């Protein structure tokens with residue numbers, strides 16, 4: 001652990017326009033000194049994300065890449081505090097907005113103290129140092145919270161001059177693009193968006209039980225999933241993937257269980273030819289190939305993966321090699337023209353670019369750095385990609401449309417608009433894997449199976 005984060009160590013963070021000054025504070029104990037330097041670093045990182053609208057994952061990752069002196073405890077305190085700030089910012093921002101005369105440093109210490117309490121963080125010496133610097137009346141510490149609703153009640157008793165509601169944990173515009181009149185479902189969605197999902201993986205070329213045994217030996221408590229036989233729950237702890245033989249040998253891929261629903265909805269046959277039109281680094285291309293091989297280890301099926309970005313396609317090639325998967329090739333989009341043959345494929349998957357509101361559990365910062373435009377900008381592009389890609393579907397073959405958005409504007413509305421002008425396609429009735437409900441368009445809601453949110457619809461070309 002470093003003694004203090006001096007100015008040179010924070011150089012990699014672009015300084016917030018409005019920096020903190022701790023000149024009037026007296027930090028005597030080592031814990032107080034460390035608490036001050038953490039407070040400064042967390043402030044700078046938080047503002048870099050908010051002011052520059054840069055993803056927290058990238059900002060924090062880049063900071064640690066440059067500031068190698070941090071030990072594991074430093075990293076944990078800084079990283080977890082930054083992410084928690086975004087999780088609870090809907091409430092914490094109220095302290096920031098108070099028309100008080102208090103110096104902003106004191107407000108920041110108040111925010112850090114409450115943030116740590118809401119998360120039940122274990123670094124009590126730093127929390128009490130922040131509380132001392134904040135100069136607030138000591139907060140009643142709650143032993144452990146089970147829900148956002150409990151946290152909300154706790155806040156309301158601690159600060160009776162303010163009023164807090166669970167709805168505030170997501171921005172107002174979210175309800176405009178994801179309307180819901182059902183109070184219970186709304187609360188359940190807020191609860192799930194305010195908690196961290198586990199790390200979900202998918203095993204390939206190996207039985208899930210063997211994978212669990214192997215992981216148990218290296219102290220990773222993995223479990224299977226009741227929904228798909230190749231899914232694996234790796235828990236909540238950070239894992240050094242590059243240290244895992246299973247990962248290095250291509251037998252384990254990280255893929256959220258919600259995302260796995262999409263490949264499962266495709267139901268590729270062992271000898272099918274599929275086109276993954278927005279493949280990114282190919283999470284779903286790999287899943288399609290794995291599903292083919294589960295049916296026949298000599299499956300002759302193929303997958304062509306396309307994207308407008310070349311880098312992720314290179315990453316896919318490495319992942320496919322690691323798994324020993326033959327039959328996956330890449331064809332980048334170079335223009336609006338199809339990079340593949342028309343009316344050729346047994347299945348076409350359009351995993352369209354979207355607002356990613358379904359991934360807010362993992363990226364709590366996105367809800368504050370994005371605006372309603374993140375949703376409103378997408379449907380025209382999604383419809384265009386879907387319509388162009390559909391030309392590659394053979395007659396009698398399958399077209400799957402998916403997003404990781406929770407908004408009907410990017411989901412049902414896009415599919416309906418597509419069908420309205422493409423009468424040769426029709427929706428197939430499928431079963432929602434987590435709820436068992438039959439339907440033609442399915443939204444995976446995070447609370448159904450502790451996943452990210454997804455949308456998927458399967459269509460058939462008549």
Ligand SMILES: C[S@@+](CC[C@H](N)C(=O)[O-])C[C@H]1O[C@@H](n2cnc3c(N)ncnc32)[C@H](O)[C@@H]1O
Nearest residue numbers: 278279280281282283284307308309351352353
């Ligand atoms: C939701 S991500 C895909 C995730 C990927 N299928 C996976 O499972 O990891 C959407 C992808 O669409 C790509 N994309 C954006 N605009 C596109 C376009 N006009 N045509 C094709 N792909 C596009 C993005 O580069 C991005 O990789």
